[in-house]
Amino acid sequence: MQDKSFEGVLYVFVFVLSFLMYLLLVWSGEGIPPVEIGIGLVLAAVVAVSVRSRSNARHFGLAGLNPVRWAGFLYFLFGPFLWALIKANIDVAIRIVTGKINPGIVEVDTGLHGEMAKTLLANAITLTPGTLTVDVEDDSGVFYVHWINVTDPHPSGEAVYGSFGEWARKVAQ
Template sequence: MFVFVASLSMYLLLVWSGGSIPVFEVGIGVVLATVLAFAFHSWNPTKSFSFKILNPLHWLTFIYYICVPFAIGLIKANFDVAMRVVTGHINPGIVKLEPGLKTDLAKMILADSITLTPGTLTVDVDDDGAYYIHWINVLDVSPKEEQVYGSFARWARRLAD
């Protein structure tokens, strides 16, 4: 379902010229999105169709995550990195963390949240779900999740698992 909604949205954004979108264009978008959704399913038959993404509460929760917990983490990380650059107290390194996320969507949300936050970068995610994160201030060889990326894993789990 995600592929259908994303494809249709992208098509409608591409044909939109600032005014209204003709019904004919919406019809073409629905047909193309349907073909892409079925093609995606045939390429990856282990993925099942889900209507969870159409739930408005799910979208509101995601918007809240972006506007509050992620924004707060982003602001704190910006100040932390700025202070480290000014003072020179930088101890970079790569740490391994295993948040235990089940779905690919949850893993992607966490990896993107980590990478978009200054001072951290998701280097790799193993098949078993282990994250290798480049961190600007390694204090411990095996740190706690809260030290590296705060509550992002809990939110990824809430949004996608």
């Protein structure tokens, strides 16, 4: 269960951040007219209320502030993901030139249960050329992926998205 005091701090943080961002956007170097301050307060309140109404099913925690988790994510982004992105671009370019494609939608059981891990994996798949996450079953963690070169109608996760699944487990769960 989430601590109510943390929720309050979160909404105040969203309000203040939204208000300051608006003021930064309208600041012209000569000051900010009072009407812009009023508009900023109203917009910040709307953003804070919308965050509050959308967060009923979500649980925010301090785990997202863990520097080790962020370091792992940055390593994944600039290491394995960047390397896979380069290889996929070359592979897709060769397939376009040669015409050797066998597209299709495959079902892959990821075994992931956390929302953040599923989101990270789905985005990594979609950002990699030649693959696109079409659908995700929330309860089972099964992904439907459009793949440019289907070699097996029931492939393993490793065949479709490489080590991305393991990285999603390490970074986000």
